Amino acid sequence: MKLETILQRIPCTVVVKGKGFEELDLRSIVASDLMSDVLTTVDDRFLIVTSLNSEQVIRTADIVGAPVVLLVNGKQPQNGMVRLAEEFGITLLSTPLSMYKVCYLLGCLLESK
Amino acid sequence: MSTIPINTQESPPFLLDLIYRLKVKDVMTHEVITARRETPLRQIQYIMKEKGITGVPITDDEGKRLFGIVSMDDIIRALDGGYIQDPAERWMSRNLIVLEDDMPLQFAISYLDKFRYGRFPVLNKDRELVGIITSRDIIIALLVEVNKEVEKLEQRIVQPPSRPGEEARLLYHVRKYDFENAGKASAGIKKLLLERNLDPKTLRRISVAAYELEMNLVVHSEGGTLSFRMEKDRVEIEAKDRGPGIPDVEQAMEEGFSTANEWIRSLGFGAGMGLPNAKRVSDEFTIDSRVGEGTTVRAVIYLPK
Numbered sequence: 001m002k003l004e005t006i007l008q009r010i011p012c013t014v015v016v017k018g019k020g021f022e023e024l025d026l027r028s029i030v031a032s033d034l035m036s037d038v039l040t041t042v043d044d045r046f047l048i049v050t051s052l053n054s055e056q057v058i059r060t061a062d063i064v065g066a067p068v069v070l071l072v073n074g075k076q077p078q079n080g081m082v083r084l085a086e087e088f089g090i091t092l093l094s095t096p097l098s099m100y101k102v103c104y105l106l107g108c109l110l111e112s113k
Numbered sequence: 114m115s116t117i118p119i120n121t122q123e124s125p126p127f128l129l130d131l132i133y134r135l136k137v138k139d140v141m142t143h144e145v146i147t148a149r150r151e152t153p154l155r156q157i158q159y160i161m162k163e164k165g166i167t168g169v170p171i172t173d174d175e176g177k178r179l180f181g182i183v184s185m186d187d188i189i190r191a192l193d194g195g196y197i198q199d200p201a202e203r204w205m206s207r208n209l210i211v212l213e214d215d216m217p218l219q220f221a222i223s224y225l226d227k228f229r230y231g232r233f234p235v236l237n238k239d240r241e242l243v244g245i246i247t248s249r250d251i252i253i254a255l256l257v258e259v260n261k262e263v264e265k266l267e268q269r270i271v272q273p274p275s276r277p278g279e280e281a282r283l284l285y286h287v288r289k290y291d292f293e294n295a296g297k298a299s300a301g302i303k304k305l306l307l308e309r310n311l312d313p314k315t316l317r318r319i320s321v322a323a324y325e326l327e328m329n330l331v332v333h334s335e336g337g338t339l340s341f342r343m344e345k346d347r348v349e350i351e352a353k354d355r356g357p358g359i360p361d362v363e364q365a366m367e368e369g370f371s372t373a374n375e376w377i378r379s380l381g382f383g384a385g386m387g388l389p390n391a392k393r394v395s396d397e398f399t400i401d402s403r404v405g406e407g408t409t410v411r412a413v414i415y416l417p418k
Contacts, residue, residue: 036386039321040393044313052381056328059296063303063320065313080293 001026001109003068003091006047010105012070012095015077019089024067029110031103035060049102053077058084058092067091072099126293131258134290137221138214140254141235141244147172150180150202154191157183157201168232170242171201177241179234181205211236214243218254221246281305281343287330292380295331298339299323302350305341312417318394319348322412325391326352332377332387334408350412358404366392366400
């Protein structure tokens, strides 16, 4: 799923444009507020959907090779989180929608493809 | 007077952590100089001068039950108004703002900002006077803690002695609750491995093991070291801490078992996945733990030929 499609269909703001922002292609989606759970995944190139706005989300994304993080519930990233996303080249998005709503919309996007 | 610029969004996490970790009772003066209700203000004035203090709590004979406080301002007013010989009871401030000894220091700092008093009496759970806290107490406590921290920072990165057959090594000091730097050791390890063109799968396993062990040090230990050794056919990551030790290692290895508190969980950790996760990605995995002494976790990952 192209990042571009997600940006078109889910109302969100781009906080940090990461590496390869224009042509990012995501293989899957992981939604969790527990970074330990994210670390158990075996995929890479996935989107992390979370309401956790700490630096550790970006560090986790870097380790598992997730190029995009989407913050839900209108959470604003902490300063350190933005700095780290810029440093690691990870795209950081924020949406006012709830986790449930975002996952529903992402599910619809996956179905329709 | 401006507010104390310490408890703000921009403050380093270390300071914020510090003012929540330190309790009022860790910082306050325990020996409180008190006076009785019938003590004349004149005598309180002498006590202030002799002891170099600016406020005297008025208590019962045991010094436990707090009735009021006489401050330097009250004394000046008494001198002005010509009633310096009156008993304290008549003029003491009765609407007292007090702190509880178990409150985080953060409360004391925000009270100093909010109420503009120079001191706050501290009561225990039984409402007995157990101390008094002033901005001076807070400044001293913070300076002592920050000094300790600076000392630790100065010795943060130390290289371990090399062993024969070693291709690379790194050693990091990891501190308790240091969420600002948490992950930096693993990032350093990953960077070193990226330069060596390791295959992505092995790189990820090593990164996950390093990160989980590093976070364990931050979240659960009293602090320690994370060391990394690379040999021709393997890497070894060792997390060694100074305590508190794991009472039941088997239990700690169960997925979902966690001793983390709500605060840690709100940061996205403490789900009881750390050790199982680290083990899952390792080829060899050992834990040696002694309660009261510390824990050493060693994870070995074989490198593909």
